Amino acid sequence: MFVSQSGIAVTAKGPARRGATTRGLAVQTHVVGALLMRELHTRFGRDNIGYLWAVFEPGLLALAVTLLHLAASSRTGFGMDPIPFWVVGYTPFCMFRFMVLRAEAAIESNRTLLYHRMVTITDLLIARNLLEFASAAMAMAILVGGAWLCGLGNLPDRPLLMFAGMAQLWWLSFGLSLIVAAASENSTVVQRIIHPATYVSLPLSGAFFLLKWIPHPWREYLTWSPLISPFEQIREGQFASFDSAYVYPTYVIGWSLVLTILGLVAIRITRRRMHLD
Template identity: 35%
Template sequence: MADELPPSLPRSFRRSLAIQTRVIWALILRELLTRYGRHNLGLFWLYVEPMMFTIGVTILWYAIGANHGSNLPIMAFALTGYSTILLWRNMPNRVVMAVSSNLALMYHRNVRVIDLFASRLLLEFISISSSFFFLTILFWFTGYMDPPEDLLELCGAWLMTAWFGASLALFLGAVGEKSELVEKLWHPLAYILFPLSGAAFIADAIPPGTREKMLLIPMVHCTEMVREAFFGSKIVAHYSVGYLLSWNLSLTIIGLAIERQLSREIIPE
C-alpha cells in the first residue's frame, strides 16, 4: 500500500504534511461545491460575494457624502475600510459552528478540526483578497482613486490583517464549539465593532485622549496600516505593529491550544 508506515518508525513530518495538504485541498473543493454549486455563476461567486458588499457600502457612503474627518476620496476611503472589515468579520463567521455542522466529515481519520478551519480560512482569504485587488484596479482605472502609494507596505498590512482575522477565527471557532454563547455574542459584537474599527474614520481626526482608547481595539491598527499604505503622504496614521502582533500571537497560541483540546473531545456522527 502506498501509504504504509515502515514498522516502528514514527509518522514523518513530510508524510503528515502531504496528508494535511491533500485533506485541506479536498475540503476546499468540497466547500466550493456545497457553497456555490454548479449553477449560474458557480465558482465566480467566490469573488462576487464580497465585492457586492464592498460596492454597496462604497456607493452608500459616496451618495450620502459620509463625513470621515479627512479629505481623502470617499471611494478609496470606503474600499480600504470595508475590505479590512471583511477580513476580520467574515473569517470568524465562516469558522464559528463549522465543526458541529460538519461532524460527518470527521468520520475520516485524516480530517481534523484544524483542517476544516484552515480550508475555510484559506478560501475566505482568497475570496476577500481577490475582490479587494479587483476593486482597487477598477477604481484606479476609472479614476475614482489613486493606486496605493506603497505596495510593499500594503502587502504587509493586508497580511497582518488577514492573520488577525484568521487568529480571531481560530480562537472563536474553537471556543464556539465548547459554548454556544460565542456564536450568540459574536454577531452583535461584530456589529458594534463595525463603526469602532476605524473603517468609518481615521484615527488622526479623533481627539488624542479618545484616540488612545480607540487604539486599544486591534482592528483600528489594521485599518490604519492599510490606509497608510494607500495614502501615506496625505494622512498621519496611528498604529503599532507590535500591539497588533501581540494580539495575533496571543489569539493564535490560545486558539491552537483550545483547538487541540477540542479535537480530542470531539464526537463525530
C-alpha cells in the first residue's frame, strides 16, 4: 500500500504484487537449493566416494534385489527383459521408502535451521525429497544403461511416460512425508511404526509384479492402492511391448493433492507448537 499525492491510500496491485511473488519464489528456491547441498554434504560428506553414495545407495539395493529375483526366476513375460523389469520396480520403491522413512527425523535433525525466518519445515522436506528423486533417477539410469550395454536389456522406450510415473510417485511420497514429519514430531508411536510400515507397503506397491499377474478379485482390491498406478506407468515407459489397463493418473494426483494439503496443515500446526529452545 502507498499514499498518492492526493492523500488517498492505494493498494499495490497487478505487476507490483506479481513482482513480490516472483521475488519470494526466487528466495525460497535459493533456500531449497542451499538446504539440498547441505543435506547432500551432511549425509554423504567427502569421505570414501563422497557424494557418489547418493547414487550408489539406492543402486546397490536395487542391484541386490534384482540379482535375488534373477536367481529365483529369469522370466517375466510380455517381452520384458528381467533385469530392467526388476530395476525399474525396486529403484522407484527405494525413493518412496526413503522419502517416507527419513521424514520421521527431518524436523529433529534440522531443528536449529528453523531459527532462520526464511527456512521452513516444508523447505527442509522439499530439499530432502528432491535429493531422493535425483538419487533414484540416476541410479535407475545407470543400472538400466549398464544392462543395455551388456546386452541384457533395453533403454526406456517411452522415457516421458516413465518420468510421468516417477513424478506421480514422488508427489504422492512427498504428501505422505509431510504427514509423517508432523506426526513424528508429536508422537513417538509414529516413530516406532513407520519403519515396519514401509516394509508392509512393499507387497502392495506393484514394485515386484504386474496387476495382470494377480487373479480376480485381488487385482481389483489392489487397484485401490495409489502406489500401483505409478509403477505400472513406469514399466509402460520402459517397455513398449507393455500397455497397462490399470494406469490412473487422475486417481494418483487426487490422492497426492489431498495428502499434500493435509500435510501442509499438519506442518503448520506443528510449527506453531514447536519450541526451539
